[in-house]
Amino acid sequence: MMSLSRRQTRQITLGPLKIGGGAPIVVQSMTNTDTRDVPATLAQIKRLARVGCEVIRVAVPDEQAARALKEIVSKSPLPVIADIHFDWRLAISAIEAGAHGVRINPGNIKGRENVARVIKAAKERGVCVRIGVNAGSLEKDLLRTHGGATAEALVESALRHLDYIVGDLGFENLKVSLKSSDVWTTISAYRLFSERSDFPLHLGVTEAGGLIPGTVKSSVALGILLAEGIGDTIRVSLTRDPQEEVRVAYEILRSLKLRERGPEIISCPTCGRCEIDLFAIAEEVERRAAQMEAPLKLAVMGCVVNGPGEAREADVGLAGGKGVGIIFRKGKIIRKVRESEILEAFFAEVDRLLEERGGSHAF
Structure with missing residues (x-):
């Protein structure tokens, strides 16, 4: 099996987590609740933790949101990053409220002295800082020099801020992002930066x-x-429930054999032989499997033709027929049930497998 070698970066800390330096790639998301609504924000963070999110970022648009962070951080199951734009004072308030990290865009926090105030507070409290460079908010002189928000402009912006924060202020608990909504600009910017710095990188395509x-x-x-x-x-940024961001992130990592969390689901695209509502069945399996951590291989197939044969490597699978369904394990049929019972029988077999392996019930 092919294994990917990872670029060696320096290691930093974000609360209890280690990032870079060979540590596992961390999956992050962002709440879309009003941060000032503490119960709603905590409820969403807990839902995200259940599907594997490891770090959560929350928007801090004003002082009320910054004050709410104190309770959010104290009750969150995940390290909390405060997302700051424009107002350096909000970053300091977030740090004082206990945030494990702050994301700042030095390009829209005007004045080096204000950036220095944020870094001083972060250094005193052991807080991680992400320098988040975005194509939509680059410094005007860089836009003029490079003729727009090019990859080179993004990298120059990031290195400029690093020179000041690391070189002048002596702060190194940093990670960097260089985001654009354009795929090739994003790829090129991260490649260029990687050639010039060993600080850890947070990947994402913005908007x-x-x-x-x-x-x-x-x-x-x-x-x-x-x-x-x-x-x-x-972070996979989607205009969607952030739980979907986490699911997609893990599927990307799984496809590259970088990390596994939860089941891999094999399902057929359906054809004229399919006589069950496979779309609804597959969606329900995916929904329930998102709560699982065990790296099983599950199959959801539309007919016997594409059942045990095509999915013989699946730990547990189901396949439909006219009014009936079969449950199979490693290509061997073990049960035939009515169509109305297929999901119940499938989940029961997954639970049975986990018990045999010494795990807890999945569903």
Whole structure:
């Protein structure tokens, strides 16, 4: 089996997590609740933790949101990053509230003295800082020099901030992102930066879009970069429930054999032989499997032709027929049930397998 070698970066800390330096690639997401609504934000963070999210970022648009962070951080099962734009004072308030990290865009926090204030507070509290460079908010002089938001402009912006924060301020608990909504600009920027710095990189395509376009753009950009060994944390940005971001992120990592979490689901695209509602069945299997951690291989097949034969490597599988379904394990049929019972029988068999392996019930 092919294994990818990862680019060696320096290791930093984000709360209890180690990032870079050979640590596992970290999956991140962002809440879309109003941060000032503490119960709603915590509820979403807990849902995201259940599907494998490892770091959560929350928007901090004002002082009320910054104050809410104190309770959010104290009750969150995940390290919390405060997302800051424009107002350096919000970054300091977030740090004082206990945030494990802050994401700042030095390009829109005006004045080096204000950046220095944020870094001083982060250094005193052991907080991680992400320098988040975005194509949409680059410094005007770089846009003029490079003729727009090019990959070279993104990299020059990031290195400029690193020179100041590391060289002048002596702060190194940093990671960097260089995001564009354009796939090739994103790929080129991360490649160029990787040649010039060993700071850990947070990968993402900004404003990638809805479920289908966002998944495709993120999979292409992140897949290429990860295959080249670039990237230490990732977020798949989707105009969707953030739980979908986590699911897509893990599927990207799984496809490259970089990380496994939860089942791999094999399902056929359906054809004229299919006589069951396979779309609904597959969606339900995916929904329930998102709560699992065990790396099983599950098959959801539309007919016996594409059942045990095509999916013989599956740990547990189902296949439909006219009014009936079969449950199989490693290509061997073990049960035939009515169509209405197929999901119940399938989940029961998954639970049975996990018990045999010494695990807990899955569903």
